[in-house]
Amino acid sequence: MIKSDIQRLDAKRRHVNERKKQFAVAVYKQQDYPHRLNFYELPPTSEISLEDFEQWAIHRLRILAEIEACSFRNKTPQETAAHIEPLLKKYLPLSANSAAAGGVIDQRLRDEREKDHYSHFILRLAFSGTEDLRRRFARVETMLFKLRYQTDDGRERRAFVESLNFDWEMVTGDEKRQLGEQLLAATPGVKKLDEENWFRVDWTLVPELVEYRTVFxxxxxxxxPMREQTSMIMTEFTNRLEKALELTSRAPRLDEDDRLSPILNHLTKNFATPDGAYNDSDAALPGAPINASNIDSLSQHFPLCMKNLHSTLRQNSHLKHFGRLQYTFFLKGIGLSLEDCLIFWRHSFKLITDDTFNKEYKYNIRHAYGDVGGDANRRGRGYSPYSCQKILTEHPPGPGEAHGCPYRHFSIDNLTSMLQATGVNERDVLKGVKEDVEKKRYHIACNRVFEWTHKGEIKKVKDDGTWEAAELDTIVHPNAYFKRSYLLRNLGKMAGDNVRTKE
Amino acid sequence: MSHSESPPVSSPPRDNDISLPDAPPLTGEEEGGSQSTPTNEQTNGTSTGSNINLDNLFDADSSDEEALNSSAAFATSSPPESSSSQNPPSSSLPTATAPLPGTTSAGGGAGAKYTDPQIMSQFYTRLFPFRTLFHWLNHSPKPSPSFSNREFAFTLSNDAYLRYQSYPTADLLRKDILRLIPSRFEIGPVYTANPRDRKTLRKSTAFRPLAKEVVFDIDLTDYDDIRTCCDKANICLKCWSFVTMSIKVVDAALREDFGFEHIMWVYSGRRGAHAWISDKVAREMDDEMRKALAGYLEVIKGGAQGGKRVNVKRPLHPHLVRSLALLRPYFQTVILEDQDPFESEKGAERLLSLLPDPALVAALRKKWDAAPGRSSNRKWADIDALAATGVSKTLDTKKLQEAKQDILLEYTYPRLDVEVSKKRIHLLKSPFVVHPGTGRVCVPITGNASTNPKEVESFDPLSVPTVTELLAQVDAYKSATSGADGDIMDGFVADGLSKVRKLLDWEKTDLKGYVERFDAFVKEVLRAEARGKREREEDGEGVHGVNGPDGMEF
Structure with missing residues (x-):
């Protein structure tokens, strides 16, 4: 509420000086981009050609799509930076002031910055349409900004930060000494007070630092600490961008403009999720017997996360909320019908009465299938099965909960014993899994297990050439795991090529 | 809400088929005058004696059928002696039979009883503090969108769930609650528009949550792997200590680290506690900040398979240093002595798995295997004793001390249900609602845990009054006073203006202290709100107030 108030005041203030406005010239000043980095506060105002409009946007989109793909594959920031670096050079170069002769901003720098600036705003237009697009766009733009921020020259970065005019209060020497011990204890990586300076802000400006308890x-x-400025600037960047996108979405439609809207539509489609999202082809296994009674035998094809849910369900005859959610969506994804799903859960929850089941659980299952709930839910046929990305990043399991990804949320000992219990006992594989998990490449670990389990079949389809390489790409969705596992095990048994995956 | 598995302890068998003779659905003021005479007669007619009480029982039975709503039935069925101290076999209010101290009184049968619409109706009519609730949620005496755009959600007696209800004023809320007689209701966020109009809004984004008190939920079921005294829905004073120490730790962090001032802790009616933070900045926090706050306070992570649950960086964050200092005494008494979790083989094995040095672990295991049944206290002492003897050459004493700190945290640090705290749209049961399973009222534990640590420490969930006890107390008060002074003195009290004011029904019961606690808390909230508002206005005019308006009255 406060925030919108501030905005309104600001907008008013712009009108205050009526006299000045009266004589203002309607020609926009060309922006001169004093800094390499840009908070994209001011929209571009000069004219560009349609070709540039499209070309620049496509170039930026390429970068953004790559960044997003890196995050889906759980690449570390270093790996991502290494991966993106050459692409950035090619499509969206942005040089520091020092790159120009004598540090004077020359035409080349100006062109680079202009392209960066314009392409950002063109994509804003394209991706302000839906909440989902806005969120994703803000996320990847922040990542791009962060990449550039970190590679920026120290002095220029400081100049840029100063130009942003944040309200930060330095902690004085006295206060610093007084709180010394606590400051050191709360700030990881700092051993001596002299090494670091602190500034004081409202805690709500640094939620990320607060959440991980790395700030006093x-x-x-x-x-x-000074070096956490990055995190704050990123938060600020995201916040401002999200707000701006929200405003863009409320702007009058560009429908009448038959030159821009096709381009924008095209761009929007190209930002379709590169992976991770669920599509129907991950699911349909025509002819496969999938019903409530043979989930037990099908569970041999489940990825470890779902095997864990399944065995926990069998052990306790119960699963907690997020476990039910994750498992129901998955079952829905493998093609279990709503009726069968209800039967499955009813039989699995042996310890409760029909009454309790109907009252407390049935609705949620039906909701997952889009059988009940709001109009949007019903039209969208309920929820999509969770991707690995979602399982890895959202709702880590708490006490007594069995959802999540075992590779990520189990201790290495428990993970190993669970893998052994499911038949993975070759030492090399277990060792590989351990290394992957230590490097936080959980999905690689999962794929490693998959490949080991199906090594015979994979070799066969490779040798026969019946499967294309793309069909053996890294699995990033539990339902893709199931489908591929099922198809590989039933090679030749299924009704020919028409059931094969097309991913 | 799962039903308690504990057996009904003290309810006589006849409870099941006698329903409470209804009080006339009138407000307290009307009852006094019209009923004083019959009550009086009744009092005269029945002197103390068990046989008479038996007669009463039959009276009540028959009057149940004939005249549920008549005031006469109400009066005749009020046994004169059923004050809480004497506790005779009360005939008219069978459900009021007090549970024996130290037991949980929620039986399957009793559960249905407490949500009996007639009992609930009386409870809402006579005891529920609607006015204070309104002030609390509205933050100002004058009705504002803080209240009118606030969602209420009702669970009706047929278990239907009614969301997105909203009311312009406290009176309308009260009226609707009396109409619907929900078995419980929950409080949601303030929305950008009236929740009732949400479907008429053109854009779905126009309806979103704006503000809500920051809430925390502690539930003893999350302690099931370390509590040995009870499990599931049952609690006793021993395991309530987990809640007590959680409150202290969380409250300290919220005040000292985050600077919140208006934190009310409320008993959730069965086996947990809720915190409501009503500071203006807290209410307006967005979901990301809430998530950060919850993450800051969350230390125990990982499911049953997660191995070590506490993974904290060294040096310890000041919040953890403070928490350790608060928790250490509790670890000695509550964990090692009361809960004794390492006594069992399984518990001891868990303890060993958390210790770092294999040689030390082997030595401890050998020692404990040799003497089974060793208490937790001695096992805990054994760790240091054995480490000092040098059984392990590789022992890293610093690591061991850190591991011991981690264990202490794992067994004592608050286990919050953080999902509740992370989103504004999460609904939470309102204070002063009756818990349908136990019949206990969700009373505030404290309005300020830092200044009144006693209130937290001495809070006994088992002595929290149940709805039926409270209603019996109202009746007992009536009969007691009218028995003494005839029909005029039914609970009047002289207020500050030397006028005689009628006593409100809740003031005649054990609820009095709790309502007053709530009142005091809400008054503080309102005071701070008014102060904030004035400062904001002054700021707007460029005049900065210097004097603190502490003497402000309402």
């Missing part, structure tokens, strides 16, 4: 808090004020 006192009465609502966070004592942030």
């Amino acid at each position: 808090l006192r009465r609502g004020q966070a004592y942030v």
Whole structure:
């Protein structure tokens, strides 16, 4: 509420000086881009050709799509940076002031910055349409900004930060000494007080630092070390961008413009999720007997996360909320019908009465299938099965919960014993899994297990050439795991090529 | 809400088929005058004696059928002696039979009883503090969108769930609650528009949550792997200590680290506690900030398979240093002595799995295997004792001390249900609602845990009054006073203006202290709100107030 108030005041203020406005010239000043980085506060105002419009946007989109793909594959920031670096050079170069002769901003720098600026705003137009697009766009733009921020020259970065005019209060020497011990204890990586300086802000400006307890808090004020500026600037960047996107979405439609809207539509489609999202081809296994009674035998094809849910369900005759959610969506994804799903859960929850089941669980299952709920839910046929990305990043399991990804949420000992229990006992594989998990490449670990389990079949289809390489790509969705596993095990048994995956 | 598995302890068998003779659905003021005479007669007619009480029982039975709503039935069925201290076999209010101290009183049969619409109707009519609730949620005496755009959600007696209800004023809320007689209701966020109009809004984004108190939920079921005294829905004073220490730790962090001031802790009616933070900044926090706050306070992570649950960085964050200091005494008494979790083989094995040094672990295991049944206290002491003897050459004493700190945290640190705290749209049961399973009222534990640590420490969930006890107390009060002074003195009290004011029904019961606690808390909230508003206005005019308006009255 406060925020919108501030905005309104700001907008008013713009009109305050009526006299000035009266004589203002309607020609926009060409922006001169003093810094390499840009917070994209001001929209571009000069004219560009349609070709540039499209070309620049496509170039930026390529970068963004790559960044998003890196995050889906759980690449570390270093790996991502290494991967993106050459692409950035090619499509969206952005040089530091020092790159120009004598540090004077020359035409080349200006062109680069202009392209960066314009392409950003063109994509804003394209991706402000839906909430989902806005969120994704803001996320990847922030990642791009962060990449550039980190590679920026120290001095220029400082100049850029100063130009942003944040309200940050330095902690004085006295206060620093007084709180010394606590500051050091709360700030990981700093051993001596002299090494670091702190500034004080409202804690709500650094939620990320607060969440991971890497900042000292006192009465609502966070004592942030200088080097955490990055995190704050990123938060600020995201916030401003999200707000701006929201405003863009409310702008009048560009429908009448028959030059821009086709381009924008095209761009929007190209930002379709590169992977991770669920599509119907991940599911349909025509002819496969999938019903409530043979989930037990099908569970041999489940990825470890679902095997874990299944065995927990069998052990306790119950699963907690997020476990039910994750498992129901998955079952829905493998093609279990709503009726069968209800039967399955009813039989699985042996310890409760029909009454309790109907009252407390049935609705949620039906909701997952889009059988009940709001109009949007019903039209969208309920929820999509969770991708690995979602399972890895959202709702880590708490006490007594069995959802999540075992590779990520189990301790290595428990993970190993679970793998052994499911028949993975070759030492090399287990060792590989351990290394993957230590490097936080959970899906690689999962794929490693998959490949080991199906090594015979995979070799066969490769040798026969019946499967294309793309069909053996890294699995990033539990339902893709199931489908591929099922198809490989039933090679030749299924009704020919028409059931094969097309991913 | 799962039903308790504990057996009904003290309810006589006849409870099941006697329903409460209804009080006339009138407000307290009307009852006094019209009923004083029959009550009086009744009092005269029945002197103390068990046989008479038996007669009463039959009276009540028959009057049940004939005249549920008549005031006469109400009066005749009020046994004169059923004050809480004497506790005779009360005939008219069978459900009021007090549970024996130290037991949980929620039986399957009793569960249905507490949500009896007639009982609930009386409870809402006579005891529920609607006015204070309104002030609390509205933050100002004058009705505002903070209240009118606030979602209420009702669970009706047929278990239907009614969401997105909203009311312009406290009176309308009260009226609708009396009409619907929900078995419980929950409080949601303030939305951008009136929740009732949400479908008429053109854009779905126009309806979104704006503000809500930040809430925390502690539930003892999350402690099932470390509590040895009870499990599931049952609680006793021993395991309530888990809640007590959680409150202290969370409350300290919220005040000292985040600077919140208006934190009310409320008993959830069965086996947990809720925190409601009503500071203006807290209410307006967005979901990301809430997630950060919850993450800051969350230490125990990982499911049953997660191995070590506490993974904290060294040096310890000041919040954890403070928490350890608060929790250490509790670990000694509550964990090692009361819960004794390492006594069992399984518990001991868990303890060993959390210790770092294999040689030390082997030595401890050998020692404990040799003497089974060793208490947790001695096993805990054994760790240091054995480490000092040098059984392990590779022992890293610093690591061991850190592991011991981690264990202490795992067994004592608050286990919050963080999902509740992370989103504004999450609904939470309102204070002063009756828990349908136990009949206990969700009373505030404290309005300020830092200044009144006693209130937290001495809070006994088992002595929280149940709805039926409270209703019996109202009746008992009536009969007691009218028995003494005839029909005029039914609960009047002289207020500050030397006028005689009629006593409200809740003031005649054990609920009094709790409502007053709620009142005091809400008053603080309103005071801070008014102060904030004035400062904002002054800021707007460029005049900065210097004097603190502490003397402000309402």
